[in-house]
Amino acid sequence: MESTGREAEPIATGVWPTAKQSVLDLFKWEQRVEIRNEYGEVRTEWQRPKPLKNPISLMMQLTGQNWLFFLCGFAAWTADAFDFHALSIQTVKFSAYYKTSNTNITTAITLTLLLRSVGAAIFGLLGDKYGRKWPMVVNMIVLGLLQICTIYAATFQQFLAVRSLFGLFMGGVYGNAIAMALENAPVDARGLMSGILQQGYSFGYVCAACANLGVGGSTESWKITFWIAAGLSIAVGLIRIAFPESQQFRDRKAAGHKSASGAVFWKESKAMLASQWKLCVYAIILMTWFNFYSHTSQDSYTTFMRTQKGLDNHDASIASILMKTGACVGGTIIGYFSQ
Known part of the structure; x- marks a missing residue:
């Protein structure tokens, strides 16, 4: 401005x-x-607002190190989305596998999203106390292991329990991923880069749909998609080990800054709510609507195409890929204009 x-x-x-x-x-x-x-x-x-700049020139402002950090954060967010949508895209397969209704299978999605906010708060505090690096490493590796646990869940109850735990760890990815990707990016480029980064979620959906397309429509084929998702998450966690801790956290630690405890965090949150409660209520309502619209449309889109439109696994996957490819383009453009 x-x-x-x-x-x-x-x-x-x-x-x-x-x-x-x-x-x-x-x-x-x-x-x-x-x-x-x-x-x-x-x-x-x-x-x-400042006049719009050429997006290519904005991206050229990032150094090689900036790009490495950005791509690692993008990969983490993409892997997180892949893990989540590997279930939602294959609801019909899970229904046949556990011999229950599609509605019952979506209970797992509900539990995942309910516990996602809890995980976000926990890993946010851990990131502030221990830095971005190791919480993210643990987070991604555990996500991969939970994907493997899902494969070996013998009963529907075990399946729901594993997906509940998955929700806790899913919530911890976005905060550390976005901090890693953007905190070292030039200020002028952050609008565009944040738009690209946010579409890691849509890209993860596209990847999951591509995997579903590749493995075919047989009931047991969902396990192959989950093995792919597990490998991707664990790989991102191991790659993160090769990157240093964020410069901002190292500077704060060198300056003797102590991270806020849970009690201090809660005290400051109450003070913030006392003065900004109206804005918080508005933001909660707004994001509730966004998430309602998002998850009711995208999470059941492939299932809708198969059960209501009569498409087979191949055609339903193609439709899902096209839908989210549009989201990747639109989100990037809006991020660019947000600058």
């Missing part, structure tokens, strides 16, 4: 005044920004 040097009215307080001001601001090619100086004094000014 670039400063215009023009003062703006302070950001409104209260639900309706804030909503009214935000709606009116939508029609201005400027943004109302609060600036706080070293004395705690606050003023509000208008800032305008």
Whole structure:
């Protein structure tokens, strides 16, 4: 953002005044920004977005090391998505394998997503305390092992238990992956690179659909896809060992900075909620809707194509690949414009 040097009215307080001001601001090619100086004094000014830059020139700003860190973070996020969608794309196969309904199989997806937030909080605290490297290494290797455990789950109850544990570790990937990929990237390139990185999730879906296409439609073929997913996750975890700890964490440790304990984290969270609870409620509702729309459409898309549209495994996989290829393109473009 670039400063215009023009003062703006302070950001409104209260639900309706804030909503009214935000709606009116939508029609201005400027943004109302609060600036706080070293004395705690606050003023509000208008800032305008910087002109768009050539995406190729933005990517060229990254050094070789930046690209290695980015690709490792992207691979981790892709592997995480592959692991998750290896189940959702093959729901019909699991239904036949465990001799239960597709609806019962999707219970595993529900349990995974319920525990994902818990895992995100746990690994977020571990990442702050021990750095990005080793929590991510453990996270990826355990994800791979849980994929193998899924293969050997003899009963439906064992299957649900393993997928619940999977949800805990799935939640820990995104935070460390995005930090590794973007914290060393040039600021001007972060919008574009964040858009590309986010599509690691869609790319993981495409990879899972390609694997499902390759192994065929037989009931037992889901196990091959899970072996591939396990190998990918473990490989990413082992590759992460070769990378150093993040420079930011090393600098904080050298400066004697102590990581926040769980109690301190909770205390600071309560203080934040006291002042920003309305924004938090809005963000929760917004993300709940996004996730509802996302998971109800993509997770059951292949199943929908097979059971409702009458497609076989091959054609349903092709349809899924096309759907998520579009997501990869769209997400990258929106990330670029977000800068």
